[in-house]
Amino acid sequence: xxxxxxxxxxxxxxxxEIERLAQGLSDEERRVLLHQGTERPFCGGLxxxxxxxIYNCRLCGLPLFRSTAKFESGTGWPSFYEPFDPEHVTELPxxxxxxxxxxxxxxxxxxxxxxxxxxxxxxxxxxxxxxSAALAFVEDANTQQ
Numbered sequence: 086x087x088x089x090x091x092x093x094x095x096x097x098x099x100x101x102e103i104e105r106l107a108q109g110l111s112d113e114e115r116r117v118l119l120h121q122g123t124e125r126p127f128c129g130g131l132x133x134x135x136x137x138x139i140y141n142c143r144l145c146g147l148p149l150f151r152s153t154a155k156f157e158s159g160t161g162w163p164s165f166y167e168p169f170d171p172e173h174v175t176e177l178p179x180x181x182x183x184x185x186x187x188x189x190x191x192x193x194x195x196x197x198x199x200x201x202x203x204x205x206x207x208x209x210x211x212x213x214x215x216x217s218a219a220l221a222f223v224e225d226a227n228t229q230q
Contacts, residue, residue, distance in 0.1 A: 089172040089192075093147060098194045106144050106194070117218040118144050118196035121181075121188070126161025129217025138224040139169065140215070145194035147173055149220065150213065158205070158212055163220070165213040166205045174213070176201060189213060 087095045098106075107115060116122035131140070140150040140163070148169040158164035168174045172192060179188040179200065189198045198219045205212030 089170045091148075091170040091172075093170070093173065093193075095147075095172060095193050098145060103144070103194055110144070111218075114143055114218045117216045121197040122216075122218075123199075124162070124216045124218055129162060131163050131215075131217040131220055131222055132161070134163070134222060136222070136224045137227075138222055140165075140220045140222055142191040142194060142196055142198070143219055143221045144196040145191060146221070147191055147193045149173055149191065149198065150215070156206055158214070160212075160214060162199065163215045163217060164205070165215065166207075166209045166211055168213065174198070174201075189215075191219075 089095050107119060110118065117124065137152050139148050141148050150165040150169055154165045154167045156164055156166060175190045175192045177188045177190060179186045186200045189201050190196060191198060196219060199213065199215040202212045202214060203210055
């Protein structure tokens with residue numbers, strides 16, 4: 086059993102468990118999370134969300150980003166400058182579409198989340214660019230910075 090520094094279970098899920106969880110996904114969520122799809126810009130349901138809370142993996146529920154780290158990047162996708170816990174996000178090289186990028190996935194279930202770029206704001210200088218379809222927002226008025 087592997088746990089993150091913030092105390093969450095990170096043991097990779099089995100293919101059977103992923104398929105069981107995926108049964109509750111819409112076609113779009115399945116396309117994004119399981120087949121590395123990307124939403125069209127400015128269409129995601131969480132782009133303009135300003136409520137306080139935590140953005141979790143839609144597939145397995147692992148906390149990924151806090152609302153306090155969200156910022157308006159102008160790119161058309163929800164953007165964050167740091168993850169909830171760095172261990173909750175896995176980075177992989179992505180050379181698709183004729184460019185070099187860094188794909189981000191959920192560390193527990195391997196679901197595709199989006200990409201991370203080095204053009205974000207302080208304090209990290211990073212821009213985690215996410216697909217709304219990969220996220221489940223849980224509102225919490227007590228979310229701390």
